[in-house]
Amino acid sequence: MFTTLLSGDFPRSRVLAVVLVAILAGLVLAPFVFPGTRSLNVAAKVAVFVLLVASYDLLLGYTGIVSFAHTMFFGIGGYGVGIAMAKLGAGWGNLALGSALALALSAALATAIGLLSLRVRAIFFAMITLAVASFFQILASQLSGFTGGEDGITYKLPELLLPGTKLVETPFLGVELSGRLANYYLVVFAALACFLALLRVVNSPFGRVLLSIRENEFRSEALGYRTVTYRTAANCIGALGATLAGVLYAIWLRYTGPDTTLSFNIMIDILLMVVIGGMGTLYGAAVGATIFVIAQNYLQDLMALASAAAKGVPLLPGLLHPDRWLLWLGVLFIVCVYYFPTGIVGRLREK
């Protein structure tokens, strides 16, 4: 059964297996083990970003193309749900409609961008996606009647998913079984299902062709594979994954705005997660996303302590200021690219 579920792609390292099981167990048990709003938010964000980063890894790690438009697709998913909920009303049908439209739009855009610019070189694609993504960001903030502009949109969800809803009267293991919990498990299990689907994709013959394109484009072309078609398809699947992640995040937050979906900072976060976790393996995406989101939320507390301790030393308190956590992750990122190009997961698998 495991072979089918994981598509035959086992962790191949005892430590990694333990880490992955711990992440999964942590996500599933989070509402009971770490009660509290903040930790549940962190757990839901981990689940969403595992999917988002895994879909990015399909592009960067498996196909070897750098896209800066991944947050655009993430945002399309978020805004799809947000606009449908806010304009059409909170119903399951509208939720499905918004998600479906978002997926269709993402697929169309990804195909268009891919066919237009994937023929040429990696750098060209990176530059074009950066320009398109920033255009989309401006579009979202300008069409404020539709998207809520810089403020974003808040909306209601179907009643089952609202925190006010009580599913069962009596608390279970001391935890209230509310709509919030239903919402959380919807997000976690949907993300898990999509992750497994992506695992299936990268371990299929299609995924092998992607790897061969990454390793040697000329050769795979000589073997008769249309590389542009394969790359565009990969771009499309990655975009769909990101859109689904955006849908889930919008469901969890009950809010969609430029800062939570489209911002360039999120694009940088995704890059950091993929590279630190390990390019070219989806487990790397899972590990990277988990470490990064936890660091984002708890490293700052630690840095505040260190910064206070370093008071009086010149420059050091500034370097350790909680807002500068990205500085250290940036340094880690560069070190990773040079010395551990396979990231954490690659290191674990070597042993």
Next chain:
Amino acid sequence: MSHGSALPAQRFDWLPLALIPAIALAALPFIPSLPTWVTLTVAGLAMGMMIFMMAAGLTLVFGLMDIMNFAHGVFISVGAYAATSVLLAMKASMQADSLAANLAAIVPAVLAAMALAGFLGWFFERVVIRPVYGDHLKQILVTMGGLIVVEQLIHVVWGPDIIPLPRPATITGSFIVGGAAIERYRVLAVLVGLAVFAAMWLILNRTRLGLLIRAGVENREMVESLGYRIRTLFVGVFIAGSALAGLGGVMWALYQESVNAQIGMQMMVVLFIVLIIGGLGSVGGCFVGALLVGLMANYTGYLAPKLALGSNILLMVLVLLWRPRGLFPVGRG
């Protein structure tokens, strides 16, 4: 065809150049009054010149070494911040209404900006980029990482807030020509931009150094096999390009009258559009592309403010449909 004669002179491609007046004239009927059009055109040219200064280094570095530096934007912001520090320290001579006093503040500020940006460029080439020559994927990743780190360091050194930066007294305000208000600063920007372009053109076309650079852009291996150290040449170009970006950063900061650490990243998007329009690696294309983008941004900013950045993308798509490799395609594909 006679044998033994010199190479046939290459016909210069005037068509892309004609796009600049074409766009300006095309905008004329849509803008209600001639003076407004003049103001907008000057503003667009000024903006284009500043963008050109920032983009020139990026395109040369790409042409010469096949390296796309996604962190080029930090040279812009570092230059802007360095100049801000100098200018704010010399507040008195900034506010004095005499050209000499103003120059006494601006010249050191510009020199500081160019020196710091150039030094950072040297450091960057040495530490960050050198290990990943020839690997595009890693280059993009590593330079993005460099961008993050330097941006954060700017926050550490100069603080996270936007710093207001008033222009010196003699170049604020505007004068009126035939009913059109023209800001002094914009004229200055156009002049500086033209000077930079002229200097670059002279160096590239009239000196031995420029000959080597152009030959390197055209065919690196051949220049190397003739015994020239293209690495050294490249480091020089990289430093000069970074310093130019620093200069562009100062000009841009004074234009906006404020600095923030995001300047660099925001400009990167525009720079990429300019490079793609002009043809990757081409200095002339970069110049034409920058002017087109500047003009387009100002006209659409006036006619349909919501579409200002969108217009640049549209311009890029149109140009690519006309010439898929940019206005002035460079040697290698």
